[in-house]
Amino acid sequence: MRNFVFIGSPGSGKGTHADLLGARLGILHISTGDLYRAEMSAQTPLGLAAKKLLGQGLLGTDGMTEELLRRRLALPDADGGFILDGFPRTMPQTGILEKILRERGQSLSAAVFLKIPDAAVIERLSGRLICTHCQRTYHVKYNPPQSAGACHECGGALHRRDDDQPEMARKRLLVFHAQTEPILEYYRREKLLVVADADAPVETVSRNIEAAVREFFQA
Numbered sequence: 692m693r694n695f696v697f698i699g700s701p702g703s704g705k706g707t708h709a710d711l712l713g714a715r716l717g718i719l720h721i722s723t724g725d726l727y728r729a730e731m732s733a734q735t736p737l738g739l740a741a742k743k744l745l746g747q748g749l750l751g752t753d754g755m756t757e758e759l760l761r762r763r764l765a766l767p768d769a770d771g772g773f774i775l776d777g778f779p780r781t782m783p784q785t786g787i788l789e790k791i792l793r794e795r796g797q798s799l800s801a802a803v804f805l806k807i808p809d810a811a812v813i814e815r816l817s818g819r820l821i822c823t824h825c826q827r828t829y830h831v832k833y834n835p836p837q838s839a840g841a842c843h844e845c846g847g848a849l850h851r852r853d854d855d856q857p858e859m860a861r862k863r864l865l866v867f868h869a870q871t872e873p874i875l876e877y878y879r880r881e882k883l884l885v886v887a888d889a890d891a892p893v894e895t896v897s898r899n900i901e902a903a904v905r906e907f908f909q910a
């Protein structure tokens with residue numbers, strides 16, 4: 692059984708690639724963003740509290756994410772391993788993940804970093820469209836919807852998120868460099884870091900990730 696985390700700046704495609712590698716390896720993809728969205732739409736106490744924070748431009752607290760993850764990993768489909776995307780993003784969160792895994796008698800197998808230059812991220816994010824219904828993402832240039840303005844999975848309307856506008860994208864990159872880069876160094880020291888070039892079309896990046904992961908486990 693293998694447990695992975697995917698790390699990458701906003702717009703690096705980590706959600707997409709966590710999905711693809713999960714399908715390929717037959718293991719569960721857990722997105723903490725999805726866990727939060729599910730709580731919010733079910734209007735649970737945690738979901739309502741998270742919604743309030745998001746409304747103030749804040750994120751869910753580490754305690755909230757810890758509770759969501761603990762609950763998700765307790766479901767039987769997580770027994771075969773998982774790919775976690777969206778967590779950890781900070782050094783304290785690496786400790787939370789380790790604690791949760793240790794309690795389950797498990798450990799992290801690898802931390803996969805999707806490496807992409809900031810300029811490429813800005814271009815990707817400013818063209819990104821998201822389905823208002825199923826949250827599937829598209830890109831005006833790299834992954835256009837079959838019919839303009841509509842999701843081809845569910846027919847929902849597509850829109851550009853406020854935090855994907857170039858100004859916000861730059862701010863999110865600054866946060867990424869400040870908070871998330873230290874965890875790359877940490878995982879490198881722990882000999883868990885796998886780096887894959889993510890500045891390429893989806894199919895190429897997918898192959899890069901698979902090759903990097905294969906090489907890591909053979910080494």
Ligand SMILES: [Zn+2]
Binds near residue numbers: 845
């Ligand atoms: Zn949709």
